[in-house]
Amino acid sequence: MARRRQIYEGKAKILYEGPEPGTLIQYFKDDATAFNAQKKGTINGKGVLNNRISEHIFTLLGLIGVPTHFIRRLNMREQLIRQVEIVPIEVMVRNVAAGTLSKRLGIEEGTQLPRTIIEYAYKSDELGDPMITDEHIAAFGWASQEEMHDIADLAIRINDFLCGLFAGIGIRLVDFKLEFGRIWDNDYGRIILADEISPDCCRLWDIKTNEKLDKDRFRRDLGGEAEAYQEVARRLGLLPEGEDSAVLDLEQHRRDRGK
Numbered sequence: 001m002a003r004r005r006q007i008y009e010g011k012a013k014i015l016y017e018g019p020e021p022g023t024l025i026q027y028f029k030d031d032a033t034a035f036n037a038q039k040k041g042t043i044n045g046k047g048v049l050n051n052r053i054s055e056h057i058f059t060l061l062g063l064i065g066v067p068t069h070f071i072r073r074l075n076m077r078e079q080l081i082r083q084v085e086i087v088p089i090e091v092m093v094r095n096v097a098a099g100t101l102s103k104r105l106g107i108e109e110g111t112q113l114p115r116t117i118i119e120y121a122y123k124s125d126e127l128g129d130p131m132i133t134d135e136h137i138a139a140f141g142w143a144s145q146e147e148m149h150d151i152a153d154l155a156i157r158i159n160d161f162l163c164g165l166f167a168g169i170g171i172r173l174v175d176f177k178l179e180f181g182r183i184w185d186n187d188y189g190r191i192i193l194a195d196e197i198s199p200d201c202c203r204l205w206d207i208k209t210n211e212k213l214d215k216d217r218f219r220r221d222l223g224g225e226a227e228a229y230q231e232v233a234r235r236l237g238l239l240p241e242g243e244d245s246a247v248l249d250l251e252q253h254r255r256d257r258g259k
Contacts, residue, residue, distance in 0.1 A: 011037055012050070012200055024083050025074065028054075028196075034219040036128045041218060043225045048076045050198035050229070052238045055079060057162070057197045064161060066154060067192040069181060084181025084194050087143050090121040090129060091151060093159045094175040098203050099216075101175075110210065118155055123179075150191040151180050158193070166204065169235035171213065174203035199229050 004017035007024060011033045016025040028047035033040050051073065058070035071080040094117040097107040101117075120137065121129040137143050143151070155178055166173045179195035195201070199214040206213060212220075213228040233239035 012047075013196070018080060018083065022083050023071065024081050025078050026081050026196075027078050032200075032215065032218050032225070034215065036125060039219070043218060043229065045226055046200070046229055049233050049239070050196060050200055051077055051079060053198045053229075053233055053236065054196040056236055056238055057165075058193070060165065061158060061161065061193065064157075066157060066161075067190070069183075069192055069194045081194075082183060082192070084183050084192060085189070086123070086179060086181045086194060087147070087151070087191070088123040089132070089137065089142055089151075089180070090123055091155050091178040091180065092119040092121065092175060093117075093155050093178065094119065095159070095163065096172065096174040096203075096205075098174050116156065116159055118152060147182075147189070147191050154178075154180070154191070154193065158197075162197070162202075167207070170207045171232070171235065172205045172207050172210075174205055176202035199232050204232060 004019075004025070006014060006016055008015040012029055012031060014027040014029065016027065018024045028051040030042050030044060030046045031040070032043045032046065055070065055073045058068045062068055062070070069082040069084050071082060073079045094101055095113060097105075097111040097113060098109050101107065101119075102109045102111075120132050120134075122132045122136070122142070123129060134148060137148060138145065158178065159173070159176075162176070163173050176197065178193065178197075178201075180191050181194040182189035183192055184190075202214055203216060204213040205211065211228075212222065213232050215225070217223065217225045217228050230239055234241065
């Protein structure tokens with residue numbers, strides 16, 4: 001499929017005009033950023049892995065009735081998605097104390113939380129994605145009360161499913177970030193899951209060793225970022241033993257050139 005007009009470029013993905021009205025093509029980059037893009041780098045093959053992992057998870061979520069923007073994967077780095085109006089709120093779902101939660105509240109990282117905590121941040125790179133409450137959301141009209149109920153309900157459903165999915169492959173789902181969007185039908189906006197779910201936006205620890213299998217390896221200069229992402233893909237059954245994402249990406253490139 002020929003690539004069309006670029007609509008938007010973010011830190012990890014590029015959006016292009018889709019082949020039909022109401023669709024976009026989402027391209028996954030190898031670029032890695034942290035601390036609101038103050039730290040930048042590249043993780044070779046990350047885009048390929050995140051595309052496959054996100055496709056797999058969104059497909060499974062669709063099967064249990066979670067509405068998403070995902071339509072289908074097009075190639076190693078691109079997927080076809082529904083065009084949505086993004087709700088300007090990042091939703092953080094936390095099962096274990098880590099990252100900013102540990103720093104803000106002085107809780108030792110790795111502490112199991114007494115209950116799952118949902119936090120919200122205003123999507124703004126310029127402001128550093130500040131934390132907000134339901135009061136801010138209502139006051140500034142970023143989402144209606146009904147939409148926030150839908151978002152919270154979906155976040156809990158997604159968390160319950162993902163905790164089981166990852167536990168089954170020996171991974172502890174520490175926390176993760178979600179984004180939601182609206183699709184419109186006869187002037188009625190419906191909330192659906194958007195963006196991606198991958199090691200870029202999840203904290204994933206090996207259950208036995210607590211080894212980090214996510215972007216914290218890049219944030220904290222631990223090294224082995226590509227290997228960690230590949231390990232998640234392998235455990236999910238998406239990457240054959242002995243192969244890595246760079247090899248798969250090269251094979252796809254050769255096939256595309258031969259068309």
